[in-house]
Structures are given as C-alpha cells and as structure tokens.
Amino acid sequence: MSAGRRTTGRAAAAAVPHVRERWRMRSEARALVLVSAVLTAFGLAVLYSASAIVGMNDHNDSMYFLSKQLTGVLAGMIAFAVAAKVDAEKLRRWAWPLMWFTIVTMAAVLVLPGRIAPTIHGSRRFLLGASFQPSEFAKLTVVAWVSMLIVKKGESLKRLTKGLVPFLVVIGLLDLLAALEPDLSVAMLFTLLMALLLFVGGARMSHFIALGAMSLPVLLLKIEKWRYALSRMTAFLHPGNAPEAVSFQLQQSLIAVGSGGWLGRGFGEGMQQMGFVPFPYSDFIASTVGEEWGFIGILGITIAFGLYALLGFRIARQARSPFLQLVAVGLTFTTVLTAFLHIGVVIGLLPTTGLTLPFVSYGRSNLVLTMLFTGILVNIGSARERVVGSAATDPLAVAA
Secondary structure, three states, X not given: XXXXXXXXXXXXXXXXXXXXXXXXXXXXXHHHHHHXXXXXXXXXXXXXXXXXXXXXXXXXXXXXHHHHHHHHHHHHHHHHHHXXXXXXXXXXXXXXXXXXXXXXXXXXXXXXXXXXXXXXXXXXXOEOOOOEXXXXXXXXXXXXXXXXXXXXXXXXXXXXHHHHHHHHHHHHHHHHHHHHOOOHHHHHHHHHHHHXXXXXXXXXXXXXXXXXXXXXXXXXXXXXXXXXXXXXXXXXXXXXXXXXXXXXXXXHHHHHHHHHOOOOOOOOOOOHHHOOOXXXXXXXXXXXXXXXXXXXXXXXXXXXXXXXXXXXXXXXXXXXXXXXXXXXXXXXXXXHHHHHHHHHHHXXXXXXXXXXXXXXXXXXXXXXXXXXXHHHHHHHOEXXXXXXXXXXXXXXXXXX
C-alpha cells in the first residue's frame, strides 16, 4: 500500500509542470552587450600597446598593466552578470544606504593614514592601496539617490526649498569631498548628473538659472585656490602662453593623433608610449588610438559610444517605471559623457580633465563600475517572464 502511494506521489509530482521566472533581454539590451564586448576587447589590445614599454621599464614585465586589467575584466563580468539578473528596481530601496556608504568612504580617503589611503600622483582617491576608488563608485550612488528622490518628491520638485535644496546639500557635500582629494573632474560630473536628472524629472529651469547666478561668484573665488585647474584652463585657451609643465600633455597628444593620419602607424608602432605622453595607458589612451589606428580608430570608438548612448536612451524610454527611466538616463549619460570628454581632451577640443576612457583606459575600479552600469542597463532593458514545462530548464527557450 505504501509503495502504491509512493508511486502515485511520484506520478503526481511528475505531472506538475516546471515553472521558472527569468529575465529575457530585448533587442536593445542584446545590442548593448555586443557593443560593450567589442569596446572591452579593443580596449585590452590598445592598453597592451600603450603600456608595454612602461610596464617593462617600471616593473620588468610588458604584460604588467594588461594582467591587472584582465583581473578587472573578470571582476567586471561577475558584476555585470549579477546586475543583469537582479531587479534594478531594488536600487530605489538601496539609495540611502549607498549614499551613506559613499560619504563615509570618500571622507575616509581624506583622513585615514597613507598605508590605507595612499597618495597617488598628488591625489588621495583610493582605499586599500589602489584597489577601491570611492569617487568612482559614487557615480552609481548619485544616479540612484537623485533618481529615488525625484520620484519620491513628485510635484514638490518644482518648489525651491522643499524640492531643489535637498539635492544641492547632499550632492554639494560629495562635490566638496571630491574637490578635497582633489578631483575636480568628478565633482563637476556629480553636479552635471544631478542637473540632468532634475531636468528630466521636471524641475524648473528658472531655479537652475537663479542658483547658477548666485553660485558663480563663489565658484570664481574658490577656483583661484586650485591654481593647477586654472592653469589647465589657461593651457587650453592660450596654449602658447601656458607653462610647458601644464601644456606638455596636450601638445604631445596632438602630435600623436596628428602623426596617425587617416589609418594610423599600425598596432604597436606608436611612439608616444615611450614616455612622451604621461599616462598613455589611462588619462590619454585615446592618443594611442589616434596614433596607431588613425582617424578611423578615433571615429570608430566615437561611433561605438554613440551607439551605446542610442541603445541606453532607448532602454530608458521603454523602462518599467519612472525610477528606472531616470536610472537608465543617468547611467548612460555618465558612461558616454566621460568617453566623449576623454576624446575631446585628447584631440584638443576640451581642457585637460583627467577622465579615463570607459572600457579602454587602465583602471580596474572604473572598468568594473562601467560593466556594472551596463549590467543594470541590461536588466532595465529586459522583461521578466515565466517559462513553463520542459522549457523551464532551457535558457534559450522562448516563453509561451
């Protein structure tokens, strides 16, 4: 009798169909993965060419920087996979914890001893050696927190005191911490991100104009204290009159890009990485692209990031909620603006900022964060579906 019951139970269990929920990528999300993969692969090749001589001279290993970057790619792929499978709506609940974590870690960079928060190239931006850069992580925090508060405030966003001031206080604190590192480029990026999301969220333009007019005298007064930033601006506006120590990077970058012509000197044949351009593998890596791959190389990465922007904004338009729309706009804007600013600096259209080229420049914190951004965008560009029956165990099956 018991054997009969067991047989009946197994038969009943077998009769119950398998059910599984999963995220299925839409066409924009799949295309975004492809663009990101191409940029990452191209970036590894360019990084090796730009860093091999420096690695050999400084570390007796031509693969030194590439090997470290590969660990960043591995960590980034894990971050991408997790972000693509976790509902991005949870960022709304995590916004305040992320903000507190960011404030604490950015403050810790400034006060902890050098063995924990070392000074690298005159700035204190890292924790635990050079393994974690809080100001890079703060980009995600700003997007998530500002998006959350915009949705929470709703119509009160159009009021100055209750609508706009809380954003200015909190993001202003992050700007101050970034400026003290000093990292003025990131501080400006935080402000631009906030302004863009507030504009998309429906804040009044008159408030921006009034606050900008009031803060301009303070900004001009403070910028005199950051003479290096002012000298970089002078080098851009009047390159012939700028000190050589300031304009040297830009001059050498223009030589590199100009010598590349239309098709470039060829992979590995560039001369600037021999020490002419400081940081040819990070802040000025696009100059290596211009020298070795020519105008076609610069145009190619510009088009690739243009496609990234198009796909990211299409994902934002189809997002599941207003919060995710703002998050998708913010993450796309962060990645693409950083890329275009980097390219603009290298070809002399913008003053030197120190921003890296996403997916391409050396820097594991930035690479992991960019791949995390892409994973979140892929999740926003995916639809949750239930797969029933034998197809529940087939990752390629199409839902009924």
